[in-house]
Each structure stands twice: as C-alpha cells, then as structure tokens.
Amino acid sequence: MTMPDGLRAARLAVTLAALAVGGAFALAGGDDTAAWIWTAGALVQLVPLVRATVRSVVRRQPDVDVIALLAIVGALLAGEPLAAVVVAVMLATGEALEDWAAGRAERSLTALLSHAPDRTQRRVGGVLEDVAVADVRPGDRLVVVSGEVVPVDGVVLDRAVLDESTLTGEAVPVVRDAGQPVLSGVTNIGPPAELRATATAADSTYAGIVRLVSRARSTKPPMVRLADRWAAWFVPLTLFVAGGAWAWSGDPVRALAVLVVATPCPLLLATPIAMVSGISRSARSGVIVKDGRGLEALARVRTVCVDKTGTLTAGHPEVVDVTLFGEVSEADVRSLAAAVEQLSAHPFAAAMVAAAGSAPLPVPTQVEEVAGEGVRGRVEGRVVAVGTRAFVSANGASVGPADPVATGVPGDTVAWVGVEGQVVAAMRLRDPVRPEARRTVQRLNRAGVARTVLVTGDSLDVATGVADAVGITRVHAGCTPAGKVARVAEEQSTQPTAMVGDGVNDAPSLAAADVGIAMGARGATASSEAADLVITADRIDALADVHHIARDTIRIARISAVGGMALSGVAMVAAAVGLLTPVAGAVLQEGIDVLAIAHALRALGPLRRRRPTPAIVGLSPPAAPNPTRVGG
Incomplete structure (x- = not known):
C-alpha cells in the first residue's frame, strides 16, 4: 500500500489526534464521544487499506494487508474502537517511519542528481563566453574555475587538481596532467583549468550515472514484497489461530486480539527499509545499484567471473x-x-x-x-x-x-x-594491474566466494600473467563475447555467478550472469546498460565493498522480518489463551514494529574502509602488486 508522503503524514497526524482527543473525552467521562472519535480515526486508515486490499484481490495476489484490514474491521464490529484506532496509528506510524528511512537512504542518490551543472565557460579565440552545457560540442575548449563542476568528459590541456568524490566516493585530491582524461561530474579544487571536450553533455559520464540513478529510484526491489510471498501461509495460519481461539474460548475478542498482534508490519516495513538503506549505502561506496534484485542476487553469488582490461588492470594502457x-x-x-x-x-x-x-x-x-x-x-x-x-x-x-x-x-x-x-x-x-586487485580477490574469498575466474579475450600468456599477480587460479583466455557468455553459463550451472567487466564486448556476458557488474559507468556504454550494478569509483575493491554490503543488507532484512514475525507469533499465542486484550496487543505490536524497523536501519551503517588513502592521487603511477609489472 503506497501513496504520496504528504497523505501518509496527514493520516498519521489525524489518527494520532483521534487517539489523543478520544482519550481525553474518555478520561472526562464522555465514553460515547470518545468511541465516535476513535472510530473516525480508524476509518481514516481503513479506507486506503480497503482500496489496496481490493486491488490485490483483483490481481489474485492477496497480501498480508488483509490481516490489518481484518483487525480494524473486527475491532469496530466487536465494539473495540480503541483497539481499532491503535492498530490504525500503528500502521500509519510504520508508513511514516518507512518514508523517513527511504528519504534518508535516498540522499546519496539525490545528491548525484542535483550536482550536474547547466552553464560553463567556452574559450573562443581569446574570449570566454558563457554557454549552456547542452551546447558544448566535442573539440570545444572549456575553462573550469575553482569550485566548479566539470560539465562534460574531456582531456586536460594544462594541469588540474580535482575532487572526484562524487564519482569515486574518495574525498582525496586527484592531479590530472596535460593529456589525461577527465570525467564530467568531478569538481575543480585547484586553479582554473582548461580542457578540450571529448563528448557532449548527454554522452558524458555524469549523464550516464544520472540515468542509472533515475532508474534505480524508480525500480522496486523484490524483497520489498517478501511479505506477499509469505502471505500464502501466514494469512491462513493467522485465521486458523484466531478461529481456534474463538472456538475454544467462545470469546470473539480473543480472535480479535490474535488478528491485532498478527498485523505483519515487520514484513511490510522493515524489509523495504533495509533494502533501500543497502542501496543508499552502496551509492556512498561508489556503486549504483539499478535494481534491488541485483543486490539480492549479489548476496547469493559464489562465483565471480572478471574481465581483465579495465577491471583487474587500470584500464590506461x-x-x-x-x-x-x-x-x-x-x-x-x-x-x-x-x-x-x-x-x-x-x-x-x-x-x-x-x-x-x-x-x-x-x-x-x-x-x-x-x-x-x-x-x-x-x-x-x-x-x-x-x-x-x-x-x-x-x-x-x-x-x-x-x-x-x-x-x-x-x-x-x-x-x-x-x-x-x-x-x-x-x-x-x-596496462598495470590495479594495486588493490589482489586484496579484492582475497576479500571476496574470505566473504564466501568459492571461485574467482578470469575470463578474457587476451592470449593465455597475457591472462596467466595477470591472474598470477592477483591470485586467480582459473583462467579462460582467448574468449570472444560469445565465448564469455558460454563460460559464464558454465559457471552458472553449478552455483550463482556474477560477471564483472567494462567493455562493449563484456555486455552480453554481463546480461547473461545472475548479476552483472560494470566498471566505470562511462556514459551510456553497453556494459553499463547491461549490468545490474555499476561501479562509478575507479577501483576494483568497490566490488568487495558492495558484495559485503549486499550480504549485510539481506542478512539484516531477513533478521528484521523473521525476528519481528517470531515475536508476533509469540504474541498471537498469548492473545489466543487470553493473556492479551486487543488494545494491549496493539500496543505490544507497535513495540515489535519499532524494534524490527530499528534493526532494519542498521543496513545504513557505514562500511569500514580497509584500503590506504594516499595524500594525493595521480602524482605518481601506482606500483604493481609484485616486482613484475603485468597488464593487458
């Protein structure tokens, strides 16, 4: 059940006000007035709940919202308006917490969208003219003053000191000398720098990332509706327990109490909060997750296939x-x-x-x-x-x-x-091997990845040299794009497999893998479009970071949901034997919800960095991981 944040906030305010005002009338002896106020507050939450439940029934996909609907309707029919409004407040509070968590988790993505410049300075002869970024064409000479964002991809003409943290996640100054490429979206933190545009704004790196972010924001992770998959057994179980309590005791209030404590807010709210938090945490680590399915699939991966050039190597041969x-x-x-x-x-x-x-x-x-x-x-x-x-x-x-x-x-x-x-x-x-590549392979192995496989179009000698340098023992060399797809399919036949690459020739295998991970997000490249995740940071150890985040997020989501439902199950038993009234059950369920959601928010937690941070990046070439320089 989703709707605009403003309506959710208004419903929370109305239901809380109804609970408080009705309580005041009840304390003053106006029980009838209190009952009408509580009923009105419950109806505010009941109307959209009925609408959502009817839609799910029409789609032949009844979900666990039906339990909340039965709890409110049952409370009103049983003459328990206080219990009904407490359940309504519980649902409205959970929705508000979901909105708050989603808003907090989306800040990293929103920051990317708001960072793009719309004006820049173009040098024409000896004159600088202010132009729209959309009017810049390849070959134009641009001047980016200190504090401004580089508007398009280009090549540095003199020297530039840049803050590339928007793309890489590393707040470390980077020096680019004349002739070196510079990507749009980074900030000039040194003196004015000149560059020659190599792409239009629409074809530049930052525009590609913005498109990926927009797609990530509009896609709903499958675990968000994990509750719907569980509804197939949870709803009948709840009705069975409620009916059994009524039949055994002859008291319909016990059935109502069971329905109240069975309202599955831990599943409805804690799971999506954990998933959205994990996506935000990935963005802070330099990885754009297009779809929550990618994060969920990455957590299950046991084999990682990697390309060589631009993935294990620096990509600057x-x-x-x-x-x-x-x-x-x-x-x-x-x-x-x-x-x-x-x-x-x-x-x-x-x-x-x-x-x-x-x-x-x-x-x-x-x-x-x-x-x-x-x-x-x-x-x-x-x-x-x-x-x-x-x-x-x-x-x-x-x-x-x-x-x-x-x-x-x-x-x-x-x-x-x-x-x-x-x-x-x-x-x-x-092309030198990335200095962090060997450490990344080791981290993946420690995290449960059983096999890391090098899949490349290069010769066996070249591939073996790089594999030895990074600690990979299984190599498939001389692979065409179709050959890479075949190697990935071969690995998939035994266990879930990820493919990591950066080139056009990697796009088919990225699309074929259980989860495709593209390096770079350099504009609208085929690899970035085919992948489920895009590493915007120019470092391979972001792969180990996002793998850790994926496993952590799914673990937190499951613990939040299962733990919350287990507590609800205990409360259902207590309600069935008469230990909980509907009102007490509603209050207890609210506490369970808060615990589950608080645990789900742990998915936002920062990932401890394990890599060293140099004072300035770019002043000297990176050293190879051993005395023999390898690449390709």
Whole structure:
C-alpha cells in the first residue's frame, strides 16, 4: 500500500489526534464521544487499506494487508474502537517511519542528481563566453574555475587538481596532467583549468550515472514484497489461530486480539527499509545499484567471473614497444593504427592514439569493429587492420615471424597491425594491474566466494600473467563475447555467478550472469546498460565493498522480518489463551514494529574502509602488486 508522503503524514497526524482527543473525552467521562472519535480515526486508515486490499484481490495476489484490514474491521464490529484506532496509528506510524528511512537512504542518490551543472565557460579565440552545457560540442575548449563542476568528459590541456568524490566516493585530491582524461561530474579544487571536450553533455559520464540513478529510484526491489510471498501461509495460519481461539474460548475478542498482534508490519516495513538503506549505502561506496534484485542476487553469488582490461588492470594502457616486420616506418605504423582506432571505445584505442603524437590523424573510412577482436578500415586508400593475431590473419594478412610477446613483460598485450594484406608491425601495450586487485580477490574469498575466474579475450600468456599477480587460479583466455557468455553459463550451472567487466564486448556476458557488474559507468556504454550494478569509483575493491554490503543488507532484512514475525507469533499465542486484550496487543505490536524497523536501519551503517588513502592521487603511477609489472 503506497501513496504520496504528504497523505501518509496527514493520516498519521489525524489518527494520532483521534487517539489523543478520544482519550481525553474518555478520561472526562464522555465514553460515547470518545468511541465516535476513535472510530473516525480508524476509518481514516481503513479506507486506503480497503482500496489496496481490493486491488490485490483483483490481481489474485492477496497480501498480508488483509490481516490489518481484518483487525480494524473486527475491532469496530466487536465494539473495540480503541483497539481499532491503535492498530490504525500503528500502521500509519510504520508508513511514516518507512518514508523517513527511504528519504534518508535516498540522499546519496539525490545528491548525484542535483550536482550536474547547466552553464560553463567556452574559450573562443581569446574570449570566454558563457554557454549552456547542452551546447558544448566535442573539440570545444572549456575553462573550469575553482569550485566548479566539470560539465562534460574531456582531456586536460594544462594541469588540474580535482575532487572526484562524487564519482569515486574518495574525498582525496586527484592531479590530472596535460593529456589525461577527465570525467564530467568531478569538481575543480585547484586553479582554473582548461580542457578540450571529448563528448557532449548527454554522452558524458555524469549523464550516464544520472540515468542509472533515475532508474534505480524508480525500480522496486523484490524483497520489498517478501511479505506477499509469505502471505500464502501466514494469512491462513493467522485465521486458523484466531478461529481456534474463538472456538475454544467462545470469546470473539480473543480472535480479535490474535488478528491485532498478527498485523505483519515487520514484513511490510522493515524489509523495504533495509533494502533501500543497502542501496543508499552502496551509492556512498561508489556503486549504483539499478535494481534491488541485483543486490539480492549479489548476496547469493559464489562465483565471480572478471574481465581483465579495465577491471583487474587500470584500464590506461601505454604503447611500450613497436616491432616492425616490413618496410613501413614506425611513425607510419603508429599513425595508421591510431587512425583506425580513433573511433573505437576500447581502452587500447586511446593508448594507440596517444602513441601517434600530436600530429593530425587521417580520417578513416569503411571502419568496422569486431568486439574483442579488432578494428579495420581504409586509411588514405590503404586497408588497415589492427587487433589480435587471429583477427589480422583472418583479413588475409601473413603474420611476421617474430613473437614480440616473448621479449616483453609477462602480461603485456600485443596488437598486430596489417596494411594491405601484410602484417607490418606488432605494438606491445602494457596496462598495470590495479594495486588493490589482489586484496579484492582475497576479500571476496574470505566473504564466501568459492571461485574467482578470469575470463578474457587476451592470449593465455597475457591472462596467466595477470591472474598470477592477483591470485586467480582459473583462467579462460582467448574468449570472444560469445565465448564469455558460454563460460559464464558454465559457471552458472553449478552455483550463482556474477560477471564483472567494462567493455562493449563484456555486455552480453554481463546480461547473461545472475548479476552483472560494470566498471566505470562511462556514459551510456553497453556494459553499463547491461549490468545490474555499476561501479562509478575507479577501483576494483568497490566490488568487495558492495558484495559485503549486499550480504549485510539481506542478512539484516531477513533478521528484521523473521525476528519481528517470531515475536508476533509469540504474541498471537498469548492473545489466543487470553493473556492479551486487543488494545494491549496493539500496543505490544507497535513495540515489535519499532524494534524490527530499528534493526532494519542498521543496513545504513557505514562500511569500514580497509584500503590506504594516499595524500594525493595521480602524482605518481601506482606500483604493481609484485616486482613484475603485468597488464593487458
């Protein structure tokens, strides 16, 4: 039973006033007047309750609201208006507590929605002009003064000191030097910084997060109506106990007392409060939970499949070596590879474009990208293919004799470059493993995750190097997007499985897993759209954080509901044998509700941070978890 917060608050005020004013008349000897006032107060709660119950019956999904309805109606028919109004106050108070908790839990999400700027300054020649953020286009030079929010994704042109806590949850200054990317939604806390826009506001990171948050706010978790699933046995049980008490004692008041204490507010209120609180707590830890189903599924996960690039590694690779096989110069190889890669969203594409230097790149035509394999196109009249060895070979190119992997660091990734049917070079890229990746795997294992599996499109040598560095023993290498789906399905056949990834090629496996978790939320990417949870923080240990939060939230929700219902069961027995009057039962049930809801609010509790916090992030590159630098 839901309705606007204002109406719920008004009903609480009216029912409380009816209880108090009626009590005053009763103390003054006006019993008849008190009875009418209490009856009116009960009817204020009864009308919407009848409406909600009728709707549930029409849908053939009767829920536990019917017990509250029977309690109020039974009290009025039995001449117990005080008991009826106390039950009404109990329901109205519970709804008000639910609204308060939901409002508190939603503050983190609301803060995201209200953070987006609507104006910015654009440099045109030597003049700054104030423009709407919606009018910014890729290539525009923007000036972000101290204290302002970066309006669109871009590249820093000089140097910037930023507060990225809105996206990452870490209130630590981050230094971005010239050429480094900066995401919309972060705040400039240093001197005025210039950047070149790389996306419109609608296509930028922050807009994507806002869309995810809006979806999260509009979706109802399934455990919110856990009470409805339990109604199939709880409602008949309550009616059986109430009828048995009446038949055994011959006193209908005992049946009424049973109905009063059986009103299942712990299920109706404590469970959704715990779930909403868990979603808010996840947002504070840098994870947007789109749907409560994702949080519930994550708590059951026993296998976690992870992608490599951008997930276990930092996602900011660099070209460290170019091996030539033909007569094409290294400068031309870099330029041709960057030309076809400049339109790709793959993390390696940005590295190749950066490796080409500052010279203008040719504009490619007939560009075709195969997720997880490579990209091909025509550049200045020549067909250029860049990608895996198999991809380049499939385009009719003969592969050179040298194996650049053999001379590189374990974990390096090689991108092969073919021009007009001949392999002309191999570009070796290195992407350092995230320093917190090994600790994250260990935390997941301690938390009950039995298997952590690396599923990647890279070669076995590259994948094994990264897996060894982070403590993963099971590796599936050389996987296409369809292959990743197959590996996830294989794991799902034995136990609940999560998939964690960040690329377009991960989207099918994210959608196929019991729970999909995307890294980054960089705009409206396919992976973010396919996932159930999106890690907005640029760190993999947020995965262990949200897994802990999910398990904690579900545990608290179940204890709140089951504990509250157990206490109600004891009270039902007491009422059936005549130890509780309807009024006393209503007061006792109110106390049980408060205990259950108070316990559910524990899901809002802060998660203890286990990672070190440096003074400034970005001044030096992160160290690898062991002396051997690995990546891909």
